[in-house]
Structures are given as structure tokens and as C-alpha cells.
Amino acid sequence: MIIYTYPVRTAFTDRDMEMISPELEIKSLEFTQSPIALPFYFILQFFQLLWFLPNTSQYLCFFGGYHSVLPTWFGKAFGKKCVIQAGGTDCVNMPEIGYGNFRKKWLRKATIYSFKNCSLILPVAHALVKQDYSYDPTISPKQGLLNLISDLKTPIQVIPNGFDIDFWKDYSKDRESKTFISVATGTSNPSRAKVKGYDLIEQLAAKYPESKFTLVGDPFYRSANPNVNVIGKQTPTELLDLYNSHQFYLQLSTSEGFPNSLGEAMACGCIPIGSAVGAIPEIIENEHLVLRQKNIDNLIQLIHKLKNQDLTKLQQEAEMQIRQNFNFNKRKESLLKILRQN
The missing domain is CATH 3.40.50.2000 (Glycogen Phosphorylase B;)
Known part of the structure; x- marks a missing residue:
């Protein structure tokens, strides 16, 4: 069974479940984005991971962060694969606009630990691996995992998002201009x-x-x-x-x-x-x-x-x-x- 963890349920996580669940057994465990609830969720997640451990084949995390620390640790401790899908905020440091995991001390530590100790990182874009950012000149140009974690050795494979083109399509209706x-x-x-x-x-x-x-x-x-x-x-x-x-x-x-x-x-x-x-x-x-x-x-x-x-x-x-x-x-x-x- 795959244990799938994420900080909050989104369209991304729903799509992943839709893709994986018909093919492989998967159990989703939502974490939290609330700083106040964080200690409780660490305790809750520990016992959840322990409870499901005998039937767990691997861990899958959406984003790196607080919620991926324990799955990463469990993976290393018990010899199980842990894959983290990097999505954006976990790969940038932009304090100028109040964005990115790396701008906060403890969240940065959690993110770095997770990425350095997991089995595989799956970013949704090449720019999240390494980029020379130049769009907003007020923001540091060195962004992406390899710029922010200089000694990162974890294997990385980019897998872009995909869309249901049978649903999302042009119906050739009249569109109002402008x-x-x-x-x-x-x-x-x-x-x-x-x-x-x-x-x-x-x-x-x-x-x-x-x-x-x-x-x-x-x-x-x-x-x-x-x-x-x-x-x-x-x-x-x-x-x-x-x-x-x-x-x-x-x-x-x-x-x-x-x-x-x-x-x-x-x-x-x-x-x-x-x-x-x-x-x-x-x-x-x-x-x-x-x-x-x-x-x-x-x-x-x-x-x-x-x-x-x-x-x-x-x-x-x-x-x-x-x-x-x-x-x-x-x-x-x-x-x-x-x-x-x-």
C-alpha cells in the first residue's frame, strides 16, 4: 500500500488519487497548514504511519515540508521508498514577496531534510530543479532545488502535470472579445x-x-x-x-x-x-x-x-x-x- 501525504487537499492531490487508485492500493493522509495545529499533527501522523507500517510498501508526498519529514524518516528507518513530488513553493526562496519554504527557518530545515533523505524527487517543472530567475528583479535570481540545497544528491526526475483533454476542451462557442x-x-x-x-x-x-x-x-x-x-x-x-x-x-x-x-x-x-x-x-x-x-x-x-x-x-x-x-x-x-x- 502507498501512503500519500500532503499539507492540504487540492486539485493536484485529487488528480493523483484519480490516477493511482485504480491501479495501486493507496491511502491518503492529509496534514495541516496551521502553525498552531502542527505539534498535534506530527503526533497524529507518527501514529498513523506506525499503524499502517506493516502494510506500507512506499511513501508518496505532495510537496516537501513539515508533512514529509516523518514519511521520509520512516522510509529510511524501515527500508521503504519515499518519493516527493516537488510543486513550487518547496523549491523557492522569495522573502521579498513572502513566498517559499526556504524563507522560514524550521520549514526550510524540514524541507531540506526531506529532499536530502527521500528516495526520489519528482518536480513538475525543470525550473524547480535549477533556474536563474529574472522575471522580478527585486528577487534573488538563484532559485530551484540545486541552487538552494548545494549538496543535494537525491535522484531527480521531472514529470510535468497532465490534463484530461476529453473534459477540458474548446466547444467553439462565441467568445466576447477583450x-x-x-x-x-x-x-x-x-x-x-x-x-x-x-x-x-x-x-x-x-x-x-x-x-x-x-x-x-x-x-x-x-x-x-x-x-x-x-x-x-x-x-x-x-x-x-x-x-x-x-x-x-x-x-x-x-x-x-x-x-x-x-x-x-x-x-x-x-x-x-x-x-x-x-x-x-x-x-x-x-x-x-x-x-x-x-x-x-x-x-x-x-x-x-x-x-x-x-x-x-x-x-x-x-x-x-x-x-x-x-x-x-x-x-x-x-x-x-x-x-x-x-
């Missing part, structure tokens, strides 16, 4: 909003009052721009409709691993506009749609140049990019192959 959408949770927290690029989106909305912007995920986020519509979390079906009714998808994150929403929106025919961080350039592929440095004038120039391009063709290219390179089955096959290895 409509932009972005999806992120927790953005009522100003630091989180900045990580997700909402500060740049707000500047863009102010410059383009005739355009419409939809921000999905946090109903408590507040915008001063009348052309910005804020709505809370949506079901996958509701998101599908939203993607199919908007012309552009904005992923202007200051830091990112492999954003699910970007891939979903592209599969639905949204033209992506993204920042040059994490896997975003790799996902989008078209360099004319990637903002190389955080600057509102550069962003406006990028959008202005789109007026001279065939937008229908860009929509089709976005959908095909996900369909050919980031489909659900590719990730499933790669992940199951690793989990089946002794």
Missing part, C-alpha cells in the same frame, strides 16, 4: 495576490477600462477596478464554461511551478499570456505570449502586438499544445511506472 480570466485561491491575502500576479492584472485592468477581467477562486478578494469581476471557487463544469467564454487567460505569477489552471484554459481554447517563471514558458511555448520581465509597459506592448495576429489560430495552437504535450495519460504512465518500481 475578455481576460485568471484563476487562483487565497488571493484576499495581499502576499498571495502578488505571488499570483494580481497586482499586474489590476494595473492592466486600469489601463484597459473597455476590457473585462474575471478573477476566479477567492470571493473575498477586492478590486478597485469596475471592469474586474471577482467570483469564488467554481466546480470543474463551471470553470469549463468560464474558460470557453473568455478570449485570454492570464498567468502573470511572480513565482509558479506548473499552474493547472493555465493548462486547463489553454485546452479550452483560451489564448495564454504568462510570465517567464516556472513551467509557464514551457507550457505556452509561444515566446510572443510570454512576459519576460514584470513590467506593465512591457505587458501592454505584448497585448498590443496581438492585434496584428490571427487570434483564432492562437486559440487552436494553445489547445493543440496541451493535447499533444501535457495530456493526463502521459503523466499517469510516468508516475505509475515509478511507483511500480521497487
Whole structure:
């Protein structure tokens, strides 16, 4: 049996369970993101891991952090494989925007211990392994696991996320022109909003009052721009409709691993506009749609140049990019192959 641990349940963890559970026996154990509850969850997790130990074949962790310390220790102590899927915040140190495991003393120690002592690291993007970050010049350029853990020897294999292209697809509906959408949770927290690029989106909305912007995920986020519509979390079906009714998808994150929403929106025919961080350039592929440095004038120039391009063709290219390179089955096959290895 695989013991699967994560700090909080997300669309990523649900997708992993959906991929793995039909093929292999797996048990999920949710941890916590609450500092107050942390001591209790360490004790709880210890006894959970001990209880399931006789039937445990290996450990799988989503992100490195507090929740991966004990599975890593159990793996080493009892000779069981422990695989950590690196996703983003566990691979960066960005105190300038209040982001990244490595900016906090004890979380950094927990993350380093986990990555140095697990059996295998599976980042969702090459940029999480090592990158010379240059998007926001106020942030340290040395990011990624190999820059932050100089003596890291654990094997690393990149497995990008994948998307269900039978569900996320373009229904060829009429889209209102000059409509932009972005999806992120927790953005009522100003630091989180900045990580997700909402500060740049707000500047863009102010410059383009005739355009419409939809921000999905946090109903408590507040915008001063009348052309910005804020709505809370949506079901996958509701998101599908939203993607199919908007012309552009904005992923202007200051830091990112492999954003699910970007891939979903592209599969639905949204033209992506993204920042040059994490896997975003790799996902989008078209360099004319990637903002190389955080600057509102550069962003406006990028959008202005789109007026001279065939937008229908860009929509089709976005959908095909996900369909050919980031489909659900590719990730499933790669992940199951690793989990089946002794």
C-alpha cells in the first residue's frame, strides 16, 4: 500500500488519487497548514504511519515540508521508498514577496531534510530543479532545488502535470472579445495576490477600462477596478464554461511551478499570456505570449502586438499544445511506472 501525504487537499492531490487508485492500493493522509495545529499533527501522523507500517510498501508526498519529514524518516528507518513530488513553493526562496519554504527557518530545515533523505524527487517543472530567475528583479535570481540545497544528491526526475483533454476542451462557442480570466485561491491575502500576479492584472485592468477581467477562486478578494469581476471557487463544469467564454487567460505569477489552471484554459481554447517563471514558458511555448520581465509597459506592448495576429489560430495552437504535450495519460504512465518500481 502507498501512503500519500500532503499539507492540504487540492486539485493536484485529487488528480493523483484519480490516477493511482485504480491501479495501486493507496491511502491518503492529509496534514495541516496551521502553525498552531502542527505539534498535534506530527503526533497524529507518527501514529498513523506506525499503524499502517506493516502494510506500507512506499511513501508518496505532495510537496516537501513539515508533512514529509516523518514519511521520509520512516522510509529510511524501515527500508521503504519515499518519493516527493516537488510543486513550487518547496523549491523557492522569495522573502521579498513572502513566498517559499526556504524563507522560514524550521520549514526550510524540514524541507531540506526531506529532499536530502527521500528516495526520489519528482518536480513538475525543470525550473524547480535549477533556474536563474529574472522575471522580478527585486528577487534573488538563484532559485530551484540545486541552487538552494548545494549538496543535494537525491535522484531527480521531472514529470510535468497532465490534463484530461476529453473534459477540458474548446466547444467553439462565441467568445466576447477583450475578455481576460485568471484563476487562483487565497488571493484576499495581499502576499498571495502578488505571488499570483494580481497586482499586474489590476494595473492592466486600469489601463484597459473597455476590457473585462474575471478573477476566479477567492470571493473575498477586492478590486478597485469596475471592469474586474471577482467570483469564488467554481466546480470543474463551471470553470469549463468560464474558460470557453473568455478570449485570454492570464498567468502573470511572480513565482509558479506548473499552474493547472493555465493548462486547463489553454485546452479550452483560451489564448495564454504568462510570465517567464516556472513551467509557464514551457507550457505556452509561444515566446510572443510570454512576459519576460514584470513590467506593465512591457505587458501592454505584448497585448498590443496581438492585434496584428490571427487570434483564432492562437486559440487552436494553445489547445493543440496541451493535447499533444501535457495530456493526463502521459503523466499517469510516468508516475505509475515509478511507483511500480521497487
